[in-house]
Amino acid sequence: MRPGDAAGLHAEHPHPHYNPDPHAHPGLHVIALVEAAKGALAVLAASGLELLGPAPLQHFVQLLIARFQLDPDHGAMAWLANAIGPGSVHLAAAAVFFYGALHLLEAWGLWRAKSWASWLGCVTAAVYLPFDVYALVVHPGWIALAVVAINLVVVWVLGRDLLRRRL
Template identity: 60%
Template sequence: MDARKPYNPDPHAHPGLAAIALLEAGKALLAFLAAAGLEVSGPAPLRTLIDALIRRIGADPEQGAFSTLLGMITPDTVHVGAVVLSAYGLLRALEAWGLWRARAWASWLGCISAALYLPLDVYAIVRHPGWASWLLLAVNLLVVWVLARDLGRRRGTRALP
C-alpha cells in the first residue's frame, strides 16, 4: 500500500499555496505603491529621508560617500527606481496568480526566490539579532518548505514530510 497521496490539481486543495499567494500579492501591492509614491513625490522627499537617516547614524551628509549618494538621487534615478519596483511588483503579482491557480512554474519561482533570501536572513540574524529577524527567517523557511513539498507531490514523491 502506497502512503503517498496523489497530487490534487484543484487550487483550493492547497491552503498553503493560497496563503503564499496572498503574501506575494501583498508584496506586489507594496511594490506598486512604492513605485507610484516615487513617481508622484519625486526625488526631494527621498533625499530628505536619506539625509535624516545619515544624520541619525551620526555621519556628515555633506562629505564622502553619503554626499555622493545624495547627489545620485535625481529625477532620472527616481524613474529608474520606480521602474525596478514596478518590475518587482509585476513578478510578485505573476507568482501570486500562479500560486493561486496551483501552477507548478509558480511553485518553482516562489521556492527559488524565497531560498535566495535565506542567506540574507541568516546574515540579518547575525548582525541584528531579534525577534523580527528570526520571524523573517521562519517565514521564508516555511515558504520554501511548503513550495518544495508541493513540487515533490507533483512528481509523485514526497520530497519533505
C-alpha cells in the first residue's frame, strides 16, 4: 500500500485485478498507433494548408469547376471558390491541427494505458457509429461495413478496458 492511496489502490487503477502495466494491453497499443497516424497526418495536412495558402486551393477548385463544366457563379463549388481566403485557410488549418493534436494526445494516453484516453477514444468512436451505420445503409459495401466493424471493435476494446478498471 502506497501512502495516500485510498483502500490500498492507486487512483489511476482502482480495481485490484487491473494490470496497470501498459505492456499488458496490446489492444490499446494497436489503437494508439492508428490514432497517432491519424494525428500525424492531420498535423501534416494543417501545415500543408498553412504553407500553400489560399491561391493554389482556389486554383484547384476552379480546375474542378472547369473539368466538370459546373456553373462558375452558382452552386456549392462556386461558393467554395469564393469562400477560400487567408482567414478561412488559417481557420481550417487551426481546426485540423487541433484535431490532429487531440488524436496524438489520445495516442500517447492509450500507449500508456491511461483511463482518460480510453474514455476519450471510446466516446469519440461511439459518436461516429450512428453516422457510420447510416453510411452503410445508404451506400452498402465492404468499405462501409469495414468502417462500422472497425469502430465497433475500437469501442469494444476501449469499453472493455474501462470495465476492467471499473470506471
